[in-house]
Amino acid sequence: MVKEYDDILDIDERIFEFEKKNNIVFSQNQKKAIKMALTQGVSLITGGPGTGKTTIIKCIIEIFEQEGKKVFLCAPTGRAAKRMQAACQKEAKTIHRLLEMTVTDSQVFFQKGPNNPLRCDVIIVDEMSMVDSYIMYYLLSATKDTTGLVLVGDKDQLPSVGAGNILKDLIRSDVVPYVKLTEVYRQSEDSFIVLNAHRINNGEFPHLQKNSDFYFIQKNSQEEILKTIVELVTKKLPNYLSADPLTDIQVLCPSKKGIVGMYNINKVLQQYLNPKDGSKKEVVYKENTFRVGDKVMQIKNNYSLEFTIIEGEEKGKVSTGIFNGDIGVIKDIDRAGGAMEIVFDDDKLVFYDFSLLDDLELSYAMTVHKSQGSEFRCIVMPVVETYPILMTRNLLYTAVTRAKELVVLVGKKSALEYMIANQKEAMRYSALYDFLKRKLKDTQLQAL
């Protein structure tokens, strides 16, 4: 991919038109990112939440399409693709689907590849932080030399669970042109969430101040932490924020196991927020009890699951697709019929067959990994000594930046300090960085 677009004229003019039409003003840095994407064969845009990545993608798409260029949109997860599609009003797929991933008895392969490449002029990949070397390799194998690549993501979020550290290695190697977006437009300038997200990234302890939007409540035992979290979610925060404990407040856990792990917090919060009650229907499935009123999460992409829109302009419309990470509330349970009614995303009514229950979990609490890419009014997180691999700066940063209005950390100061200091996640034994540095001066990404 060495093509450079020298054929798009008047980029400044086009950007200005986009600004006018959408009633926005880009910063110099944002314009630089757009121009880069429009003129370079491969480019990379990185920035935290609220730095304008999505708006920039929309502008890039619009200008490319005005030029008659064919643009494909993709992301590493189903939810990220769905969000991208909604934001851009243009079809977006998982990278896997774009490459036409096929599974036949334990064999996995991609229909798209060097002999059957993606036929388009530009591919835009969002949420690059979650892309691992495996899928990146196949994406590049299916990308023609004449197809441009625009890679977008937040380098400070959790790295892919799979092998590699693609986004950071690409930035570090300095082989691919990139723009770092730093200014945050979403929150007000005096937000402690933004300030402290930066401080955490710099290895500094958060600034704490009364009546701000960032709290750290010191508790030393796990039992105390659990008790505090229950009080916060059931009473204090709903009052303080006039918030709905189900939709506005999200507990995020570094790990699943333990007293303050996801499983246990879910169980305890269910008892307080939606207790057993003779009048409420429920179904016991394996370790979980699902009850009418419970907050739940779909944990596997289901492209064929049908839903009816029950709110807003599209009311009555029937469509399909509930994705890994989608959150819903159980409205009714029909045990004789073997199905329940769940409303996902506040507006999608699904008749959910019991045979799908392996793909459903309680969601009063979720792991920080699962929360990646989502945002909530308020997040609450236990901070304790847990598995060292989870006690990292990125994990803390990712959790904190999920909050739009309020962050409450509950736990041990020493554990919080440890996380802020711990950059170990960067320890990936990837040869990509060295490889890029040494060999790829001209062929660049082809051998990735």
Added chain:
DNA sequence: TATACCCT
């Protein structure tokens, strides 16, 4: 030791 993504 532990987080967890993709498809039919």
